[in-house]
Amino acid sequence: MKNLYLPILTIILCSCATVKEEATNITRLNENNEADEKLTSFVVVADPQIHNIYGSSLKQMFGVSDIASKVAVRPPELNILARYSFQRLIENSLKVGNEANVTLVLGDATNIGCSGEYETFYKTITKATPNTVWLKAHGNHDSYLMGTTNGYTLHDKAASTLPNSVWPPKVISNGLPSDTSWWNLSEKPTGKMNWRDACLQGSSSTPMNKIRWMAKYIGHLNNYNVAIDSELLSKDSKFNEYIIKSRPNSTIAERPFILIGKWFEPTFIKEDGKVRLPSESFLLKPYGSYLVQAYSLDNNTITVLLDLSVCVNARAGKYFYSENAGTHACIGDDQLNDIKAIIQNSEFSGKDFIFAGHGTLDELDTSERS
Numbered sequence: 001m002k003n004l005y006l007p008i009l010t011i012i013l014c015s016c017a018t019v020k021e022e023a024t025n026i027t028r029l030n031e032n033n034e035a036d037e038k039l040t041s042f043v044v045v046a047d048p049q050i051h052n053i054y055g056s057s058l059k060q061m062f063g064v065s066d067i068a069s070k071v072a073v074r075p076p077e078l079n080i081l082a083r084y085s086f087q088r089l090i091e092n093s094l095k096v097g098n099e100a101n102v103t104l105v106l107g108d109a110t111n112i113g114c115s116g117e118y119e120t121f122y123k124t125i126t127k128a129t130p131n132t133v134w135l136k137a138h139g140n141h142d143s144y145l146m147g148t149t150n151g152y153t154l155h156d157k158a159a160s161t162l163p164n165s166v167w168p169p170k171v172i173s174n175g176l177p178s179d180t181s182w183w184n185l186s187e188k189p190t191g192k193m194n195w196r197d198a199c200l201q202g203s204s205s206t207p208m209n210k211i212r213w214m215a216k217y218i219g220h221l222n223n224y225n226v227a228i229d230s231e232l233l234s235k236d237s238k239f240n241e242y243i244i245k246s247r248p249n250s251t252i253a254e255r256p257f258i259l260i261g262k263w264f265e266p267t268f269i270k271e272d273g274k275v276r277l278p279s280e281s282f283l284l285k286p287y288g289s290y291l292v293q294a295y296s297l298d299n300n301t302i303t304v305l306l307d308l309s310v311c312v313n314a315r316a317g318k319y320f321y322s323e324n325a326g327t328h329a330c331i332g333d334d335q336l337n338d339i340k341a342i343i344q345n346s347e348f349s350g351k352d353f354i355f356a357g358h359g360t361l362d363e364l365d366t367s368e369r370s
Contacts, residue, residue: 040298043093046106046358048086049141050121051079052114052205055198056189060146069326072146079111083124090128101253102295103129104303107139107358112146112198116205118216133224133253135295136217137305139358140325143210143287144309145195148324149316150287210286210309211263217291218244221259224252228259239285240265252295256347260338261291261307288312290335294342302348306357308364310335329359331368 051074059065065072094100105125110117125134141147189197195207208216218228226246233241246259264285290307297303311330315323322328331339343353361369 040102040301041100042297042303043090043100043103044106044356045086045089045093045103046139047108047141048082048105048121048124049108049111050083050086050117050124051111052117052199052201053079054116054201055112055114055205056191056193056200058112058146058195058198059193060148074111082111083120086121087124087128090125094129094132100132102132102297103134104305104356105134105136106305106356107137107309108141108147109136109139110142110208112195113141113143113208114199114201114205115208115212115216116199116201118142118208118213119205122216122220135252135293135305136220137293137357138210138213138217138291138307138309140309140311142309143208143213144311144314144325145207146326148314148326149320150311150314150325210289211265214261214263214289214291221246221252224257226250226252226257226259230263233262237267239267244291255296256294257296258294258342258345258347259291260341261289262334263289285312287314288332288334290332292335292338292342294345294348296348296351297354301352301354303354303356304339304342306331306339306355307335308357308359327363328365329357329363331364336368 061072063073090103094103103125109121139147144150189200191197199205199207221228227250228244228246230242230244233243235241242263242265244259244261244263246257250257250259266286288310290310291305292307293305295303295305308329308331309325310332311323311325311328312332313319313323314325314328342348
């Protein structure tokens with residue numbers, strides 16, 4: 001290892017900003033301030049926060065919440081135009097420096113954490129990057145309610161009364177552990193200003209848990225012919241734990257790529273012919289899932305995309321101030337060990353490292369920061 005750049009890179013994209021149309025061509029300079037077209041150019045953005053404009057509002061989107069956080073109530077034009085300004089920003093940025101090689105999205109593709117929001121994000125960025133690579137780190141808004149808590153789950157009593165035709169929810173298989181959402185599909189809102197109603201966008205859009213987001217993103221990596229293998233590590237009455245890895249010698253656009261992570265898959269039980277949850281708390285465990293990705297930007301530089309939202313306890317109520325995922329970044333011991341393994345990988349020997357994620361060092365717990 002030659003150099004280790006410790007600051008975690010995060011660049012905030014204001015989706016409502018005006019994007020100027022300019023013919024821009026910036027000369028790439030090396031460390032001696034000399035022109036060098038062999039250097040790699042790449043685009044870094046964060047926080048597109050595509051918002052579902054079709055669903056109902058949440059209790060968190062009103063004036064009282066906005067007093068504590070000035071982003072609880074967003075301007076309508078921001079919600080409507082976010083996807084378009086995001087697309088234009090990337091398209092213009094890719095023209096800089098004789099075309100960039102890769103776009104890195106540092107979290108928060110979605111705002112509320114809805115599967116429909118992610119699908120809109122996916123269509124937008126795919127359209128903006130037709131001939132280049134894009135990779136993404138997980139952000140707190142990608143699977144936490146309004147980016148803060150994971151405590152809004154379906155209660156045991158509600159689950160036990162649902163028929164087997166809708167509960168447990170249907171599993172979408174893609175060769176990985178189950179892509180599971182514990183929100184039964186419904187075409188009509190309940191009128192209770194809940195997460196499910198806020199995500200309503202036809203019957204296919206529902207709140208995303210962490211592993212559901214991971215399954216969608218891994219599906220994107222399959223487009224680059226990156227194969228991801230899963231291995232059952234341990235079984236539990238409440239959840240199964242998997243290790244997920246990219247196959248050896250994986251590449252994207254002929255450059256080395258490594259992915260390591262963990263996946264906590266919830267399990268369901270039956271009592272008296274009805275499906276029940278072992279306990280409500282086990283639904284939070286999937287948030288301990290994560291992905292670490294390493295990609296060669298050029299022959300000398302490796303970017304490592306971290307998941308800074310591994311907050312198993314991101315609770316509301318009296319715990320909100322000290323634990324919410326919006327102001328607290330979380331890595332976890334398992335991910336730290338995987339980060340070390342990537343740095344020590346022989347394929348990356350003697351290279352420079354840039355660590356990028358959706359957060360800053362000062363948001364991490366003291367022990368994780370050290």
